[in-house]
Amino acid sequence: MLDGKIALVTGGTAGLGRATVLALAAAGARVVFTGRSRTGADETLARLAAIGQSGRFLPHDVTREEDWHAVRDDRLTHEGRLDILVNSAGVSRLRPRETLTLEDVRFLVDVNVIGMFLGIRCAFELMDRNADRRGSVVNISALNALRGSPNSTAYSLAKGGTSQLARAPALEGCTGGRRIRVNAIHPGVLFEEGDKPSPGAIKLYGLEGAQQFVRRNIETTPMGRLGHPRDIGAAVVFLASDAAEHVTGVELTVDGGRMAGEFATHHGVLSQR
Amino acid sequence: MPAAARNGKGGLRPVFVAGVDNAVGRAVATRFRADGAAVFEAGVKAPLDVLDPGSWREALERCTASLGPPGIVVLARHRVPRSNLDSTSRAAFEASFVDLGTAGWLAQQQAILALRAAGGGVLVHVLSVLARVAALGVAALCAASRGLLMSAKSAALECARARDGVVVNVVLAGRVEGDAEHWPDGSLLPTAPVVTIDEIAAAVRFMACEGAAYMTGADLPVDGGFLAS
Numbered sequence: 001m002l003d004g005k006i007a008l009v010t011g012g013t014a015g016l017g018r019a020t021v022l023a024l025a026a027a028g029a030r031v032v033f034t035g036r037s038r039t040g041a042d043e044t045l046a047r048l049a050a051i052g053q054s055g056r057f058l059p060h061d062v063t064r065e066e067d068w069h070a071v072r073d074d075r076l077t078h079e080g081r082l083d084i085l086v087n088s089a090g091v092s093r094l095r096p097r098e099t100l101t102l103e104d105v106r107f108l109v110d111v112n113v114i115g116m117f118l119g120i121r122c123a124f125e126l127m128d129r130n131a132d133r134r135g136s137v138v139n140i141s142a143l144n145a146l147r148g149s150p151n152s153t154a155y156s157l158a159k160g161g162t163s164q165l166a167r168a169p170a171l172e173g174c175t176g177g178r179r180i181r182v183n184a185i186h187p188g189v190l191f192e193e194g195d196k197p198s199p200g201a202i203k204l205y206g207l208e209g210a211q212q213f214v215r216r217n218i219e220t221t222p223m224g225r226l227g228h229p230r231d232i233g234a235a236v237v238f239l240a241s242d243a244a245e246h247v248t249g250v251e252l253t254v255d256g257g258r259m260a261g262e263f264a265t266h267h268g269v270l271s272q273r
Numbered sequence: 274m275p276a277a278a279r280n281g282k283g284g285l286r287p288v289f290v291a292g293v294d295n296a297v298g299r300a301v302a303t304r305f306r307a308d309g310a311a312v313f314e315a316g317v318k319a320p321l322d323v324l325d326p327g328s329w330r331e332a333l334e335r336c337t338a339s340l341g342p343p344g345i346v347v348l349a350r351h352r353v354p355r356s357n358l359d360s361t362s363r364a365a366f367e368a369s370f371v372d373l374g375t376a377g378w379l380a381q382q383q384a385i386l387a388l389r390a391a392g393g394g395v396l397v398h399v400l401s402v403l404a405r406v407a408a409l410g411v412a413a414l415c416a417a418s419r420g421l422l423m424s425a426k427s428a429a430l431e432c433a434r435a436r437d438g439v440v441v442n443v444v445l446a447g448r449v450e451g452d453a454e455h456w457p458d459g460s461l462l463p464t465a466p467v468v469t470i471d472e473i474a475a476a477v478r479f480m481a482c483e484g485a486a487y488m489t490g491a492d493l494p495v496d497g498g499f500l501a502s
Contacts, residue, residue, distance in 0.1 A: 171502055
């Protein structure tokens with residue numbers, strides 16, 4: 001589906017980004033992925049090898065403009081073009097509003113919004129140099145772009161911004177002879193290891209609270225299970241491919257039905273805090 | 274796709290397509306055939322009374338009898354009734370709304386029952402972007418489209434609650450090229466980008482693919498960025 005395409009994935013050293021790298025490679029793309037963790041990069045490379053694929057890693061902090069310049073120059077040096085960018089790098093800090101610091105807010109906005117903006121700008125610059133001026137950008141966002149949740153005011157601020165970073169650039173991507181598509185995916189609650197609470201959730205809620213958090217999320221997900229990063233891969237591949245030739249500026253939910261409507265009304269562990 | 278949409282040999286289970294009287298429905302049927310699926314075209318060999326649940330049921334049963342139980346149902350039937358505020362009577366508005374909305378709801382209901390009986394599967398309803406944005410002179414279409422979008426989402430929740438293995442998703446078609454049944458003339462949102470029928474069929478195909486198994490109650494516009502603006 002993506003034979004001959006050249007893809008760049010940020011945040012490809014863990015979780016959803018890693019799953020995206022694997023999905024794009026399996027669909028035939030040549031993938032370069034970036035991130036801050038060398039250990040995580042090695043794991044991604046090992047998983048690529050396990051499915052008979054290869055990839056290349058670039059150390060990269062998405063909030064640093066000079067890092068994006070290095071990525072741009074590397075792309076031009078090694079591949080000469082870019083067809084697909086997946087902005088997958090993202091962070092969350094779920095904290096009650098009264099304990100959020102300005103540093104927290106700046107960090108969330110820096111990585112989730114500014115990093116995504118810099119990525120789109122870099123991709124447009126590179127895709128503009130493609131002979132056909134075509135390309136596809138896929139932004140990985142979150143359901144907090146569509147609705148709020150407790151302990152997530154700053155996170156929701158950042159993810160709300162990512163919604164418009166699908167729409168406004170999509171319109172620019174259709175101007176001046178360009179054909180650069182920009183879309184967003186809103187994943188549901190993702191867990192890599194079934195129903196095992198993440199370290200972040202344990203830190204926030206304590207072990208028992210985190211386990212309750214997981215149970216509540218399963219109960220409030222219509223399909224009855226949490227998502228896995230691999231659930232997102234097919235949507236990324238579709239939006240990146242020529243099959244989605246006329247799909248731009250859209251926000252696609254891959255969430256087990258959570259955004260279809262209210263499924264259960266209780267968030268016990270969250271509302272108590 | 275949900276496992277129920279594949280047969281025991283890994284191929285696609287039969288695909289039931291309603292709306293092959295329009296170009297989008299035909300393109301969807303062609304797209305699935307190209308991937309090796311057996312496709313049942315509703316309303317071709319026997320007339321379909323879209324306001325009769327029994328007629329939908331019989332069509333689905335004919336699919337089962339001739340090809341096997343459907344694993345994928347695509348509802349692509351569409352009309353663009355004109356309903357100007359000044360000149361449309363209550364009866365005319367109601368007739369248009371019922372022809373689209375009520376008929377679409379009946380189709381969703383019977384399709385889901387058939388998919389449940391078959392052990393699960395995928396329902397994709399092709400609607401219009403006019404479910405999200407209004408246009409002049411097509412109030413009944415806008416109202417019916419929005420209604421069907423929400424009824425599809427509600428159905429997705431019901432199916433998930435029932436753990437019946439059925440997922441329900443929507444493709445919102447933009448200004449369709451070469452299909453008077455979808456977008457009759459340039460007076461309807463003339464600035465909207467033109468979408469090809471194959472592009473809509475590709476989105477339907479994606480909604481029915483294995484990797485989309487965690488999607489239900491979702492809607493995917495295929496509109497060239499129209500809603501984004």
